[in-house]
Structure formats: C-alpha cells, structure tokens
Amino acid sequence: MTPAAREARLWYWQRASAMVLALCVLVHLATIIYAVHGGLTAGEILARTRGSFLFGAFYIVFIAACAVHVPIGLAAILEEWFRMPRRGARIVAGLYVAVAIGFGVAALEAVVFS
Amino acid sequence: MPAKLTVKVWRGREDGAFRTYEVPREESQTVLDVVTYIQRCLDPSLAYRYACRVGMCGSCAMTVNGKARWTCRTHVAKVARGDTLEIAPLSNLPVIKDLATDMTDFFDKWTRARGRFAGAGTRRDDFARVEPASAERREADAGIECIGCGVCYASCDVVTWRPDFLGPAALNRAWTLVNDVRDVERRERLAAVAGDAGCHACHTQGSCTERCPKALEPTRAIAGLKRLVAKAAGRGEL
Numbered sequence: 403m404t405p406a407a408r409e410a411r412l413w414y415w416q417r418a419s420a421m422v423l424a425l426c427v428l429v430h431l432a433t434i435i436y437a438v439h440g441g442l443t444a445g446e447i448l449a450r451t452r453g454s455f456l457f458g459a460f461y462i463v464f465i466a467a468c469a470v471h472v473p474i475g476l477a478a479i480l481e482e483w484f485r486m487p488r489r490g491a492r493i494v495a496g497l498y499v500a501v502a503i504g505f506g507v508a509a510l511e512a513v514v515f516s
Numbered sequence: 517m518p519a520k521l522t523v524k525v526w527r528g529r530e531d532g533a534f535r536t537y538e539v540p541r542e543e544s545q546t547v548l549d550v551v552t553y554i555q556r557c558l559d560p561s562l563a564y565r566y567a568c569r570v571g572m573c574g575s576c577a578m579t580v581n582g583k584a585r586w587t588c589r590t591h592v593a594k595v596a597r598g599d600t601l602e603i604a605p606l607s608n609l610p611v612i613k614d615l616a617t618d619m620t621d622f623f624d625k626w627t628r629a630r631g632r633f634a635g636a637g638t639r640r641d642d643f644a645r646v647e648p649a650s651a652e653r654r655e656a657d658a659g660i661e662c663i664g665c666g667v668c669y670a671s672c673d674v675v676t677w678r679p680d681f682l683g684p685a686a687l688n689r690a691w692t693l694v695n696d697v698r699d700v701e702r703r704e705r706l707a708a709v710a711g712d713a714g715c716h717a718c719h720t721q722g723s724c725t726e727r728c729p730k731a732l733e734p735t736r737a738i739a740g741l742k743r744l745v746a747k748a749a750g751r752g753e754l
Contacts, residue, residue, distance in 0.1 A: 406710035410749035413716045413742060481712075482677035488712070 412474050419471035426464040451513045458514040465506040473499040517541055518599040521592065523550055525562065526604040529611045534602065535559075547587035547595065548576050551603060551615065564615035571729065574665035578615050579604040584670040586729040606670035622666050622683070629686040630708045633693060634701040644698045656695040659688045659737050661730050668724035668734050680713040684724035684734030687715055691737035694744060706741070706748045715741040 403411075437447070451457045473495040480491035521541050524534040537554050548566055555562040566576035571589040578587050580595050581602050592601065609617035637644065646653055668684035675681050690709045693699050709715050715738045724734040748754050 404707065404754055406707045406714075406745075407749045407752075407754040409711035409714075409716050410745045410754060414746045414749070417746075478712075478717075482674070 415470055416474040419467045422463065422467040423471055426460070426467060429460065430464065448513065452516070454514060458510065461506075461510050461514070465503060465510065468506065469499060469503050472502065517543075517593075520599065521550065521596065522600045523554065524600070524602045525551070525554060525615070526611075527562070527614050529613060532611070532614070534604075541592070541599070545592045547578070547580050547585070547590045547592060547601065547603065550592060550601065551578075551587065562615070563613040572663060574663035577606055577665040577667050577670070579606055579670065584667040584727055586665055586667065589729060606666055608670050608672065608675045609666065617666075619666060621679075622669050622685070623664070625682045625686040626664075626689055628708065629682050629690040629714070630701060630705040631686055631689040631693065633696065633699055635698050636700045637698065646697060650697075652695040652697055655740065656692045659692045659732055659734070662688055662732060663730060665729065667727050667729055671723040671727040673721060673723065674717050674719055678713065678717055681717045682709065682714050684718075684738065687718075687741060688732060688734040688737040691741055694741070703748065703753050706745050707754050709741055710745045710749070710754060715745060718742075 437450075473492070476495035476498060477488070477491040480486045480494055481488060484491075486494070518541055521539045523537045523539050525537060526532055527535045537558050539550050539553050539558075542549065548569065551562070551564050552566075555564065564576070564578070566588060567573040568575070569588045571586060574586070576587045577584060579585075580587065580590060581597060583595075584606055585595070587603075595601070603615065605611045605615050605617045609619060609622060612618050648654075648657075662685060664685060666685070668688075669675055672681070672684055675683050687709055690705055694702050694705055699705075711717075718735070718738045720735055720739065722735045725732070725736070728734065745754070
C-alpha cells in the first residue's frame with residue numbers, strides 16, 4: 403500500500419470510529435444520568451450489569467471504537483504539538499492505547515462477565 | 517478622526533524589532549498607503565512588496581494588528597485600534613527584510629500539490645464544452661479566484677505545526693483542478709495531496725476561510741479532497 407493510500411485509510415477509519423463514538427458517548431452519558439437518579443451503589447450497578455448481554459455488547463463496541471480512534475488522533479497530536487517523529491509518535495500512541503484498552507477490558511470483565 | 521496614526525512596523529529579519537512612526541491620518545486611507553508614506557517620507561530603507569494596489573496581484577499581504585490581510589484593500593478605519601496600527605510580515609514564511617517575506621515555499625507547495633492544469637487537447641481540437649451549471653464546474657468556479665496572496669497560509673495553525681503541510685492555497689488549487697473535467701491528472705493529483713503533509717493534516721479550524729480576502733473557502737475545498745481521496749483509496753487508485 404502506498405503512503406497516500408495508508409493515510410487515506412487511517413483518516414477514513416478515524417472518521418468512521420468518530421461517528422460510532424459520538425453515538426456511544428451519548429448513550430453512555432444518558433445511562434449515567436438515568437442510573438444516578440435515586441442514589442447509586444455498587445450493588446445496584448452490578449445487579450443491572452452482570453450477565454447483561456446488551457450492556458456487554460454496547461461496551462465492547464465502545465472499546466473497539468476507542469481502540470481505532472484514539473491512537474490515530476494521539477499520534478497526530480504528539481507529532482504536531484511535541485514535534486515527535488512519526489514512527490515514535492505512533493509507538494507511544496500505540497502503547498498508551500494498549501494500556502487504556504487493557505483497563506477497559508478489565509472493567510468490562512469485572513462489571514459484566516464476572 | 518485623529519490627525520495622526522502611531523504605527524509600529526517590523527524592521528529587520530526574524531530577529532528584528534518593531535519601530536514606531538507617526539503618519540498623518542487621511543480620509544479613506546489604506547494600510548498600504550500608510551506603509552508607502554513611511555517608505556517615501558520617513559524611512560526609505562523600509563522594505564515591502566506591492567504591485568497592483570487594487571486587490572488583484574496578491575503581493576501586499578502583511579500582518580496587521582495580529583491578523584493577515586491584503587493591505588491595499590484594508591482601510592485603516594476598519595483595523596486601527598484607536599489611532600494605532602501594528603504592521604508585521606506574514607507568519608509562517610521566512611522574512612527577507614522588514615515586511616517582505618520569502619514566498620518560495622508557498623509556491624513550491626503549489627507545484628507539489630500538482631497545481632498545474634494538464635490537458636489532453638491540442639490546438640487542433642475544438643473547444644471543450646463544459647456545462648457551467650454542472651456540479652464539478654460550480655465547485656471549481658467557487659475556488660478559482662485565488663490571487664495567491666498567502667493570507668490563508670499565514671493564518672493556518674497547521675502550517676505552523678507541520679512546516680511540510682501543503683497549506684490551504686495549494687490544496688484549494690488542487691481542488692479546482694480535480695473538478696476540471698478537462699484535466700487528465702486527477703489520480704496523480706489526489707495521490708499528491710493525500711497524507712499527513714496534505715489534506716489529511718487539516719483540522720478544519722477554518723482560519724483560511726475566515727481570513728481569505730477573496731471570500732474563498734479552502735476549508736471546504738480540503739474537505740472535498742478528503743472525500744475524493746477516501747473514495748480513490750477505496751477503489752485502490754492511490
């Protein structure tokens with residue numbers, strides 16, 4: 403693949419994942435606002451989330467969209483604001499996202515699948 | 517209207533400083549009138565660039581009170597803060613001396629973006645028939661009046677961050693050509709403007725569109741290029 407084609411695809415994937423994230427963030431925020439009505443305890447949350455297929459599927463999509471969107475944007479920020487070379491920026495962005503995705507998957511496992 | 521203007525003008529190269537001049541205030545005075553008065557009556561060593569004085573040639577752009585503008589068509593009354601003006605060379609370009617910048621990079625980037633028309637017709641062919649109301653021709657017409665003044669380029673933060681970024685003017689030019697149905701290098705041009713030094717670096721902040729003295733919309737042109745490049749990449753044409 404030529405560099406031009408690779409950049410074009412990265413842009414396309416970031417645009418597509420941004421559309422997914424826009425929807426996910428709205429649902430995520432609406433759920434939080436709805437859930438905190440009338441108090442909030444860990445027991446209440448876990449009672450709703452554990453074993454919920456819908457909840458698990460939604461956050462798998464959310465994490466996948468983050469895994470696509472964040473490294474592309476973060477690498478661009480590192481290049482432009484911190485003048486990092488492209489390769490270095492992509493490595494740092496990739497490592498950051500790997501850790502963040504690890505936290506996301508661990509949280510999902512604890513809240514839904516355990 | 518005050519009788520005098522206090523004008524701070526950049527003198528020197530990158531490591532220069534502002535020098536202050538007192539200039540008589542006139543009716544309908546432009547910023548270029550002010551600079552010309554300083555050079556002719558106060559300090560003949562002042563370097564600046566202009567040619568047509570009527571907004572056609574794109575030579576006289578400078579930073580006026582912090583914003584890039586074409587000085588021949590900018591009235592002092594519109595931009596002066598009280599009775600003061602600050603005039604500096606354009607940003608994002610090397611300073612040759614005082615208010616004159618080296619625009620080599622700016623125009624080299626038009627070449628890198630394949631900003632030259634490439635047709636297949638010869639002088640023996642009949643005129644090409646292009647429907648003025650067609651979608652492509654309207655897109656090309658919307659961006660065709662660029663005078664190459666460099667105001668958009670000097671206003672673009674992405675050019676500051678990424679010195680190899682082609683910039684709004686070169687990309688706008690490429691957009692007018694990919695919409696020219698007579699042009700035969702569309703694929704090569706899309707490959708030239710793709711990537712991190714090309715249209716994909718644009719953050720859609722819109723400073724170019726905000727500041728363009730000809731009211732063109734390079735932001736729209738760049739967004740159009742992103743769409744076409746994505747389609748071309750999807751078809752494996754890049």
